[in-house]
Amino acid sequence: xxxxxxxxxxxxxxxxxxxxxxxxxxxxxxxxxxxxxxxxxxxxxxxxxxxxxxxxxxxxxxxxxxxxxxxxxxxxxxxxxxxxxxxxxxxxxxxxxxxxxxxxxxxxxxxxxxxxxxxxxxxxxxxxxxxxxxxxxxxxxxxxxxxxxxxxxxxxxxxxxxxxxxxxxxxxxxxxxxxxxxxxxxxxxxxxxxxxxxxxxxxxxxxxxxxxxxxxxxxxxxxxxxxxxxxxxxxxxxxxxxxxxxxxxxxxxxxxxxxxxxxxxxxxxxxxxxxxxxxxxxxxxxxxxxxxxxxxxxxxxxxxxxxxxxxxxxxxxxxxxxxxxxxxxxxxxxxxxxxxxxxxxxxxxxxxxxxxxxxxxxxxxxxxxxxxxxxxxxxxxxxxxxxxxxxxxxxxxxxxxxxxxxxxxxxxxxxxxxxxxxxxxxxxxxxxxxxxxxxxxxxxxxxxxxxxxxxxxxxxxxxxxxxxx
Amino acid sequence: xxxxxxxxxxxxxxxxxxxxxxxxxxxxxxxxxxxxxxxxxxxxxxxxxxxxxxxxxxxxxxxxxxxxxxxxxxxxxxxxxxxxxxxxxxxxxxxxxxxxxxxxxxxxxxxxxxxxxxxxxxxxxxxxxxxxxxxxxxxxxxxxxxxxxxxxxxxxxxxxxxxxxxxxxxxxxxxxxxxxxxxxxxxxxxxxxxxxxxxxxxxxxxxxxxxxxxxxxxxxxxxxxxxxxxxxxxxxxxxxxxxxxxxxxxxxxxxxxxxxxxxxxxxxxxxxxxxxxxxxxxxxxxxxxxxxxxxxxxxxxxxxxxxxxxxxxxxxxxxxxxxxxxxxxxxxxxxxxxxxxxxxxxxxxxxxxxxxxxx
Numbered sequence: 001x002x003x004x005x006x007x008x009x010x011x012x013x014x015x016x017x018x019x020x021x022x023x024x025x026x027x028x029x030x031x032x033x034x035x036x037x038x039x040x041x042x043x044x045x046x047x048x049x050x051x052x053x054x055x056x057x058x059x060x061x062x063x064x065x066x067x068x069x070x071x072x073x074x075x076x077x078x079x080x081x082x083x084x085x086x087x088x089x090x091x092x093x094x095x096x097x098x099x100x101x102x103x104x105x106x107x108x109x110x111x112x113x114x115x116x117x118x119x120x121x122x123x124x125x126x127x128x129x130x131x132x133x134x135x136x137x138x139x140x141x142x143x144x145x146x147x148x149x150x151x152x153x154x155x156x157x158x159x160x161x162x163x164x165x166x167x168x169x170x171x172x173x174x175x176x177x178x179x180x181x182x183x184x185x186x187x188x189x190x191x192x193x194x195x196x197x198x199x200x201x202x203x204x205x206x207x208x209x210x211x212x213x214x215x216x217x218x219x220x221x222x223x224x225x226x227x228x229x230x231x232x233x234x235x236x237x238x239x240x241x242x243x244x245x246x247x248x249x250x251x252x253x254x255x256x257x258x259x260x261x262x263x264x265x266x267x268x269x270x271x272x273x274x275x276x277x278x279x280x281x282x283x284x285x286x287x288x289x290x291x292x293x294x295x296x297x298x299x300x301x302x303x304x305x306x307x308x309x310x311x312x313x314x315x316x317x318x319x320x321x322x323x324x325x326x327x328x329x330x331x332x333x334x335x336x337x338x339x340x341x342x343x344x345x346x347x348x349x350x351x352x353x354x355x356x357x358x359x360x361x362x363x364x365x366x367x368x369x370x371x372x373x374x375x376x377x378x379x380x381x382x383x384x385x386x387x388x389x390x391x392x393x394x395x396x397x398x399x400x401x402x403x404x405x406x407x408x409x410x411x412x413x414x415x416x417x418x419x420x421x422x423x424x425x426x427x428x429x430x431x432x433x434x435x436x437x438x439x440x441x442x443x444x445x446x447x448x449x450x451x452x453x454x455x456x457x458x459x460x461x462x463x464x465x466x467x468x469x
Numbered sequence: 470x471x472x473x474x475x476x477x478x479x480x481x482x483x484x485x486x487x488x489x490x491x492x493x494x495x496x497x498x499x500x501x502x503x504x505x506x507x508x509x510x511x512x513x514x515x516x517x518x519x520x521x522x523x524x525x526x527x528x529x530x531x532x533x534x535x536x537x538x539x540x541x542x543x544x545x546x547x548x549x550x551x552x553x554x555x556x557x558x559x560x561x562x563x564x565x566x567x568x569x570x571x572x573x574x575x576x577x578x579x580x581x582x583x584x585x586x587x588x589x590x591x592x593x594x595x596x597x598x599x600x601x602x603x604x605x606x607x608x609x610x611x612x613x614x615x616x617x618x619x620x621x622x623x624x625x626x627x628x629x630x631x632x633x634x635x636x637x638x639x640x641x642x643x644x645x646x647x648x649x650x651x652x653x654x655x656x657x658x659x660x661x662x663x664x665x666x667x668x669x670x671x672x673x674x675x676x677x678x679x680x681x682x683x684x685x686x687x688x689x690x691x692x693x694x695x696x697x698x699x700x701x702x703x704x705x706x707x708x709x710x711x712x713x714x715x716x717x718x719x720x721x722x723x724x725x726x727x728x729x730x731x732x733x734x735x736x737x738x739x740x741x742x743x744x745x746x747x748x749x750x751x752x753x754x755x756x757x758x759x760x761x762x763x764x765x766x767x768x769x770x771x772x773x774x775x776x777x778x779x780x781x782x783x784x785x786x787x788x789x790x791x792x793x794x795x796x797x798x799x800x801x802x803x804x805x806x807x808x809x810x811x812x813x814x815x816x817x818x819x820x821x822x823x824x825x826x827x828x
Contacts, residue, residue, distance in 0.1 A: 203752050
């Protein structure tokens, strides 16, 4: 740690010169004089006024004969000339093309722009897009298959095996431990040198991933419980998310975010933080709901040239009801930004993600017994969002129930409802319904958490009322 | 005949050395000066080779003097599982290492070539000329957006130009750029006010263009009007951000990448005495120290964080004292003396190369 002691001899920026010095200085090779009107400490200012690094160094080098007579004046003119030449070029240079404001959030995407969805030319074309996406149920449930947790372990192993630039960085991931869920433990004997403990410092975890990614590595960061991301907020929203946009830097990193309730784990081990980042341009968000997708989406997340938040629902980790057989080798990657239609039906569309996809499926099965056919759309990615699949499901089914574990206000559900009413208004036969958790912190005690979270019965009742509407 | 340092007027090497010891390890001042005198009886050397040549003897002399101050027996462990003997041994080693570092920096300073020093002076002058031009942009109305003058923001570095010298011995310049634009040299993360260090990484007109253009918001790489900070990643200059410690943590990650590459490259973070109050700065230096990453941290104490004076920022006597909390060496240097700055950073880089990996 090197401390350099000096003094700022101007204001914080132009606007502050007057406040600092008590006068607005002219550009000069010498320091300006300060007046008593300014906020600068005059005694300090006077002391440092005698220590201009250019003047004192020039005198030293002249004294040692390293700078010859006249050279200094020549160098001053040279510097002014170079600067003036560039300044003139800047005056003459064009302003940026306004449309480039929409470019460069993610690699390889078309520039973003405002679209007038009521423009008849656009409206007439899009209103007919009502064909459900292809059914994609995924591998069947297999009680002898692999858990969601196994799938994440396999996925990280796939990434470590495939690319020496990949490493894992997070709290309690290394040594003999292997993360809070022991998820990484099977990988430690083989990849122990690439699974690295961080101090207890979420900004640090994220900042290291960002810097390493910029320098050509492929980091996998782990936030032990996604609730703790709050202490790393700045690194995500102001650093990772903006680097490509600000200056074109690529930040190919994955941040693993174990999340979610249904486990009686209280207000700091249960939250749904995905909506915090859903509205941050520059961050991708994936939320797999099955073991197969967990592994296949992870492969795409690691390969992606931009930062990806990978949400893994803790309640799914060891849920035997969702086990699937998985191949020995890496799966074909599932592209980011593509939803999966888990069940096809024409009476209503249930849109969900994460653990609640399985609740939606169970509800849909019970509705089918009463001849109410529901589509179930698993979003899988929240950013980029598969808007086409959401709108197609809405137009096809005419009734939409959005179900998520997150609190309702300002969540993904309200965003989807806004998109659907704005772009598929003509297709709707009923209000878009949103079922989410209460707008409270996540309570700890089992009866309180059950009351807080949307229950299967609540989802079913909402679905039946919507179908009858 | 031993001279008494309290009564002797020190000059040259001994004077600078004595000031360092008095600042960092004041209670060892007498021992350190005696050891220096013993290692170089008579005339103090002033050239790199001469100074380096006396260092082994100096270390022995100082170590012997410190250890001669035997501790009384009967001291319990200073902390559980650490004996007083162990603790004192650590402290002696730290003092010897720090004092030897001061001599090594003096040797490096003596090794600075005329070309390097001329470059530093010219670089500082270029910095001031660019800053002056920003002021001219602000005062005038050369750049217009619509009917209004666009004046820029005018973050300038007046008084802090000597930071240029921090980069003179880094891996920098066009020779470290791959054909694909990949940067293979060291990486610096200046604050917006550390214009000089950016110019030092890329000392040519394009660099001036980048810095002025960014603040004047015109089209052009690398910001294309989207940000006003300085920087050019493809020349080893990480652009800063207004949330100041963003780049400190990014540098930690870049240092992690350099460590994983095993390339010997180093990553340098710059921040002000205000910015180092941020939690992220603490996280960065702490984690780099814990993993022995090839990172160097610089605090530019320029007396004022926007308007906040130093005393409102921190109770630390000097900001280099913060180093102790992270288990890394710290030193305070006159930020207006380019020779000392160049030597301090060159020393930090070469010292970093000797640090073993964590167990």
